[in-house]
Amino acid sequence: MNDDVPVSSRRRLRHTAVAVLGAVSLLALAACGSADPTPPATSSPAAFKPVAQQQGSEITVWADATRVPGVQAYQKAHPNVKIKIVTYSGDANGANDLQAKVQLFDRTGSGWPDVAFSANVNDGTWASQGKTPYAAPVNRDIIPKTTLDGFSDGALDPCVFNGNTYCLRNDLAQNVLWYNKSLMDKFGYKVPTTWEEYQALGEKVAEEHPGYLVGTAGDAWTPEVYFWASQCTASTTTGARKVTVNLQDPKCTRMAKLLDTLIAKGSVSKDTVFSAGFIKNQASKVLMLPGPSWFGQVLFNSTFKIPKGQIAAASPLKFEGDAKNYTGNVGGGLWFVSSHSKNLKAAADLVTWMTTSDAYQGTAGTYPAYKKAAVTWLANQKKTGYFAEDVSPVFKESAELIWPGWSATQYSQEAIYSSTVVPALNSGKTLTDTLDTWQTAITNKAKSLGYTVN
Amino acid sequence: MRRKRRPSSLAARLAWLIVMGLSVLFFCVPVVWLLLAPTKTDGQIVRDNPFSFGSLGAVADAWHHLYAFQDGAIITWLLNSALYTFGALAITLVTSIPAGYALALTRFIGRRMLLTITMLVMLMPTAAMVLPLYLGMNAVHLDGTIWSVILPFSFFPFGVYLTYIYFSSNVPSDLLAAARIDGCSEWQVFRLIAMPLAKPVIALVGFFNFVGNWNNFFLPFVMLPDSSQYPAQVGLNNLLAASPLFNTSSGAGNQIMRPELALATLVTIVPVLIVFLFSQRALVSGMLAGATKE
């Protein structure tokens, strides 16, 4: 039927092949530039020059659905400021929508939002980089120093690069030791104050009340909850785009061993607290759970549906040999002012209001990074009467205990942990066995984004 | 028209039943679960039997929560989606059906090249096209308008190929030759002979174009700067991101949980199912008309 086809097509194929080969070899020779992507130019402190300002011009604000009502409240309180509100994902759950869009805007030279909220605490790393960084250094005559000083100690760390502050922190997610007071009383246990006591209690629980849990190691934020608190050098930046990763440090291995012991005993789960299986079968058996401040309402109240008056928070644990207890931090949103904004004044005012005002932050869902707002917030939390004990002293204390040796990086520690370590744990390996693989994964990822790793 | 073919033996009939039964289970069990999900509360979805029925009251609650999200944004998303997809559908049908016809049943210089280029472009990963498309739209100052979504949506090489294969294997060229000898112009041949036979392929092309665009997330996400322009998929993404399930920083008191997400999913697929049912009808009746062609 089509016997002529193969012959002609074979000939054509040969011609095409010759042409392609020729083109490829030409191309291989034709290189006249280096294929290396432009090394990201680090912004020098003197580099920031605002664009020509237009007083009273409209500002565009990007925020997630949770933050939009706050922006609307600001709009209501300031009717003469022209604001265009755009709802977007807010970079929640590891999305990088803001970065993707800013990359495109950088290409066309227009479109940047004047103000942007991001739920990803790592977003400052890219927003402060590049030829013209997206984020404006707000400490350079945009937001007064007195305002910046009102934030909790270390709260602005994920925003500070080369001595400049590129964003304001919306909320903190400082880790505390959550526990079920009713269960602890019922079993006759004392709340631990050190990791050693925690481990001993975990082993005891496994024997006396099998099935009850003192922690989870399958969450994406396990590194921030356990390893950060252990002062593990998994993510220590030592300069612009320089990071130290050393998971064989004793401060890392001690936490890995602790978790391995409790996983083997069965009192630390390999599951994640938000999985349906966990909610269904294990939620009511959580005796203790080191975790961020938002666990209280978001996890125990809304998700686990633990009744009122059972859950309480204790101070972060310390290792016996250490002088002081430290804790980690799981996320926390950021507000950026665009360096391309034509109305920096309005943008700065909005960002200041969103992060510091009692009117908004006092009733927000998460712990405010601004100290004064946090006081109001804690008073409101007390009014809900959900917790068995007032969480205020513990929350305030732990907000200042975040170990400064763990830095925000352009890559997400959470993504690396859940895609590398969690599958290994579930295939029966121990954390200690996995440290090398984990280290390699962090190192590779960091290098691929232009970091120098040592 | 179609006679029921009798399987030769009981074993064959049994095998048919088993394969079909398993397939129906495979394709439908998750859908049934999804249909039941909005009738339950979030806790029931996780804790109860997956196939239990909650109550209709729960559906109403879920709808209230969903509707309250951004003051009824879900309706805006659906209307936007409808605007983009139907706009694109019209342009797609007007351009791809004649093109597929011409590629199959007329001869012109460059026909093979056009087929090859179409194939080549179709194989290009869409992720790579985003930046060029965005820059292109920006260059002609269409970025941010609805055209930046509708026009790329209308480019549908898949449909051109479907039409091409359909015409080249189903419509005998003798039929067209006869019409030409009778003095029909090319336009008349297309309109009077080809079009009536093309009903099934129009249904197919229209359907796949509609579904592809309705479910497209990335292009509108990149092109549209304003949340009031978002179509359903981009809106759903925001809805997911606002749910405490996926956004730990959303705080307590957010009403978007599993039942609301399930309901939102169901609401956004209803249009697709309606279009499917319509195009199925055209497909079947059209195929029957096609079967009597000789």
Next chain:
Amino acid sequence: MTTHLATERSGRRGGRSARNPVGRAGYVFVSGYVLLLLAFGVLPTCYAVWLALSNSRNQLVGLGNFTRTFTDYRFGPAFLHIGLYLVVWLASLMILVVLLSLMLHGRMRRTSTTLRFLFYLPGALAGVASVLLFLILLDPAASPVGWLLKSFGWNTLAQVNAPGHLPVLFTVIAFWTGAGGWIVVMYGALNSIPDEILEAARIDGASTLQIALRIQIPMITKWIAYMLILAFAAGTQLFVEPQLVSLASWGMIPDSWSPNQLSYQYAFQAGDFNGAAALSVDLLILGLACAALVVFRTGLFDRDEG
């Protein structure tokens, strides 16, 4: 069948000019499409190829971006993953879609319409909408198919998402959402085979199997070829399924599992559009190689019945 072909042949020898007029009409019919093709297909593709061959300072770098991405630590695993996935995906798609279409064809109209609708249902659930579904579906504790997952010995979400299961898992998801549409296409193709041919074969004593293998499948080769090309291309460009499952499992799937995801990481995380374009061109070449093979083997581009 033979008579059918005989008339085709005589027709070809006879009035070629009347059947296939070389004229302006063809150009008019394709003009609208060609405009769209140039604007939204050819130009962006050319720009993407240029990106792959240049650097961010707009200098030509030859194959630099290709060698650079080739040595990336994620390149090998991503292409290995996609290779495994393609094997499972293409085999299951080709066999099951054709089989199910054949089995549906010739049944009572209402039964077959209903079944096609049921098979198609998940197709409407593509994209973001299905995240919630997988969130529950893949967690044995709450899943409607929990008993099945548990029977494989998978008791937690993490066990279901173990790295070794992923190619099969993504195949199941892709098949679940994609097969229904192809079944509709194949059913349509089967429907266009004249009844007389099937009837004649049946009178000659051909069994259902023989009819399927000797008549029906050869007569829908073009459609199968088309499906193969698109399924191959879609398979190499796998993006949505890993993203969805990753979202539904709080990140248990690496963000660069497939080459297309890797390309996305290059573009939007590292801001390296040139590297991203190089990866896309790799995928394009793979797709073209498969297409060329299929087109030449099946005569997809030949106007007359092959």
